[in-house]
């Protein structure tokens with residue numbers, strides 16, 4: 001073992017790694033936000049919709065949660081062009097991650113819907129609340145509080161695991177950048193050490209931000225570490 | 226004219242007729258107690274009055290106004306003038322005690338904040354929780370939560386208060402603190418319909434006891450008369466079981 005670490009080249013290309021980290025963060029946020037929207041709609045349909053719609057939502061959720069995200073994204077990137085649908089690699093990644101997150105978030109949100117207590121809603125009704133007021137003052141805050149920890153965890157999963165799949169279809173997010181740069185000068189060990197550190201910092205910042213948001217907005221007693 | 230007149234009210238759950246023609250009335254300031262075996266329909270009477278369980282027949286008149294439970298406006302009027310506290314604590318868990326009390330007066334009634342808050346403080350004092358305004362429900366004992374629920378029901382200044390077994394989910398040592406609060410309201414002249422298994426308490430505060438069985442009123446009268454010399458076999462049977470020490 002006489003490997004000599006040379007971090008110099010990494011520092012020289014730090015800009016590009018930061019650009020990758022920024023893209024990772026953006027992809028994570030957008031995929032999560034889009035997934036949350038899909039999840040909200042699907043969880044409502046799954047809970048309150050007629051049975052054919054529920055069946056459709058179930059099929060979507062089962063299909064997505066039982067296949068690897070990589071396959072889903074390859075399907076969009078390599079599969080769809082065969083039938084004439086061609087999207088950029090970044091679009092494929094974002095759409096794939098969003099659809100993937102949507103299925104998992106459907107499950108999380110549905111658990112939230114089921115956790116609303118009938119007695120609290122009845123209390124609201126007997127106090128004279130309209131349906132809109134019940135949703136605004138009872139249902140939404142309750143769901144938000146009960147699923148917040150699961151949401152926060154899932155955001156980290158999307159941010160780290162989800163986005164890194166992009167490297168395999170040539171998206172220059174953090175992992176992709178690391179592969180690009182290190183394959184030029186073969187400083188794999190140095191690049192991946194630094195990138196791993198950057199992922200840790202990224203998730204650390206996201207976790208603290210989410211924990212503080214949860215405490216402030218929903219009284220969730222999240223452990224920060 | 227009676228303050229609340231219930232006439233031949235019926236209610237169903239699916240095909241099962243749970244209330245088979247209930248009639249009774251109470252005057253302003255009176256306290257009526259509904260008693261009877263489990264499943265006899267006591268909760269359903271209160272829920273029907275609040276428009277939570279659909280009424281399928283009969284009439285209810287409140288202060289002379291006929292209530293039509295198939296009409297949203299009329300249901301709102303019922304909820305405006307009557308308030309209910311349930312057996313299970315059902316405080317809004319995402320809000321403080323103070324917010325629980327002030328939400329409806331502020332957002333639904335749009336009463337002025339200063340007035341609403343000072344009234345809320347008075348009510349919390351009345352139920353002995355003056356120091357808990359900023360607590361959340363998961364920081365309170367069952368008895369405390371139930372007293373907050375009482376105060377919340379009163380914050381809308383109801384004309385009639387409905388209490389459904391407000392002590393039966395509580396540990397024995399917490400029952401009295403809630404009953405004391407209800408007793409205070411009784412002393413203030415609050416009109417109430419209470420469902421309770423605390424017969425000693427009923428005997429003390431109720432003006433009228435209504436004994437139900439199988440979705441019907443079997444017998445009613447003053448507490449002492451009903452408890453000590455019931456006229457029907459069913460009532461005699463029931464009271465001999467629960468009043469025996």
Ligand SMILES: Nc1ncnc2c1ncn2[C@@H]1O[C@H](COP(=O)(O)OP(=O)(O)OP(=O)(O)O)[C@@H](O)[C@H]1O
Pocket residue numbers: 238243261262263264265266267268269270
């Ligand atoms: N949501 C419901 N769906 C179907 N049946 C119901 C429902 N709620 C109550 N019932 C039935 O209605 C009848 C009356 O119930 P209710 O809760 O009014 O009785 P109760 O006198 O309050 O009894 P308890 O003392 O146990 O609270 C019972 O036979 C009960 O099984």
Ligand SMILES: [Mg+2]
Pocket residue numbers: 267268269389390
């Ligand atoms: Mg009951």
